[in-house]
Amino acid sequence: MRRIGIIGVGEIGKAIVEGLLSGGGASPEVFLSPRGARVAGELSERFEDVQVCADNQEVVDRSELVVIAVRRQDHHEALAGLKVDDDKTVVSLMAGVAIDDVRRTLATGAPIVRAIPLPAVRERRSVTVTCPSHPAVDALFEHLGGAMSVADENAFNVFSALTGTLTAHYAYLATLTSWATRHGIAPDVADQYVRCLFQNVGRSLNDESRPLHQLAAVHETPQGNNERIRTTWFDPANAAALGEALDGLLADLK
Numbered sequence: 001m002r003r004i005g006i007i008g009v010g011e012i013g014k015a016i017v018e019g020l021l022s023g024g025g026a027s028p029e030v031f032l033s034p035r036g037a038r039v040a041g042e043l044s045e046r047f048e049d050v051q052v053c054a055d056n057q058e059v060v061d062r063s064e065l066v067v068i069a070v071r072r073q074d075h076h077e078a079l080a081g082l083k084v085d086d087d088k089t090v091v092s093l094m095a096g097v098a099i100d101d102v103r104r105t106l107a108t109g110a111p112i113v114r115a116i117p118l119p120a121v122r123e124r125r126s127v128t129v130t131c132p133s134h135p136a137v138d139a140l141f142e143h144l145g146g147a148m149s150v151a152d153e154n155a156f157n158v159f160s161a162l163t164g165t166l167t168a169h170y171a172y173l174a175t176l177t178s179w180a181t182r183h184g185i186a187p188d189v190a191d192q193y194v195r196c197l198f199q200n201v202g203r204s205l206n207d208e209s210r211p212l213h214q215l216a217a218v219h220e221t222p223q224g225n226n227e228r229i230r231t232t233w234f235d236p237a238n239a240a241a242l243g244e245a246l247d248g249l250l251a252d253l254k
């Protein structure tokens with residue numbers, strides 16, 4: 001696709017623009033919606049192939065592929081009344097908004113694909129789940145780090161729920177740091193050490209020779225410190241509570 005439009009230029013819209021235009025190679029022309037003017041203006045100053053449009057309809061008119069990256073609660077206001085010809089391709093990033101809903105709002109016969117890019121598309125390092133598979137959309141996200149298409153929206157929503165666990169992970173790391181600080185470790189030292197510990201965890205995930213559920217056992221001494229925290233804190237009740245929170249999220253995404 002040579003002409004890509006983005007309606008909703010916030011966190012993820014910006015990351016996509018940066019991924020498309022910072023990493024070298026052939027770059028598309030990018031057309032941005034005017035709302036979120038500060039970010040849109042900054043992107044158009046940084047990249048000569050980025051233009052800010054007068055309104056959302058102009059974004060659609062000038063693009064072959066239109067990415068919708070507004071918040072769920074804003075999508076009717078952002079999309080109602082837009083005319084989208086059937087030869088365009090629409091990519092919706094909105095969590096919890098079904099394809100049928102987008103199609104009703106846009107009243108278009110154009111292909112509509114859902115996708116879950118993550119901010120690491122900025123460095124072309126995020127695998128993006130797409131639904132359904134579409135050659136041009138999958139190629140776009142391959143370019144940004146990888147595409148993994150799933151056949152139906154039920155599966156898509158499961159992946160969407162999984163992405164909802166990311167900031168809890170950061171909060172977990174911050175909680176570890178606070179605990180160490182309460183025990184007299186300087187905050188910056190605790191912060192740095194926890195980062196170092198979990199960067200190593202990140203690296204060990206690159207070893208795909210073992211399934212995830214075996215990794216805990218492989219990384220702990222029998223009856224050692226890690227086994228103690230895993231079994232006393234992340235016990236079956238805690239694991240079940242996480243499962244319940246995810247079930248609740250999944251129900252809301254459907």
Ligand SMILES: NC(=O)C1=CN([C@@H]2O[C@H](COP(=O)(O)OP(=O)(O)OC[C@H]3O[C@@H](n4cnc5c(N)ncnc54)[C@H](OP(=O)(O)O)[C@@H]3O)[C@@H](O)[C@H]2O)C=CC1
Nearest residue numbers: 008009010011012035036069070071072074078093094095
């Ligand atoms: N952040 C992420 O990592 C991911 C987000 N998503 C999905 O992408 C969507 C956007 O998320 P995120 O980028 O975090 O949200 P942000 O709040 O950062 O960005 C949303 C943007 O949409 C703009 N907007 C609101 N109403 C309109 C409108 N009528 N026309 C044009 N633009 C409008 C907002 O402008 P203003 O600030 O003026 O309101 C804002 O710039 C969500 O639906 C989310 O589920 C999907 C995958 C990952």
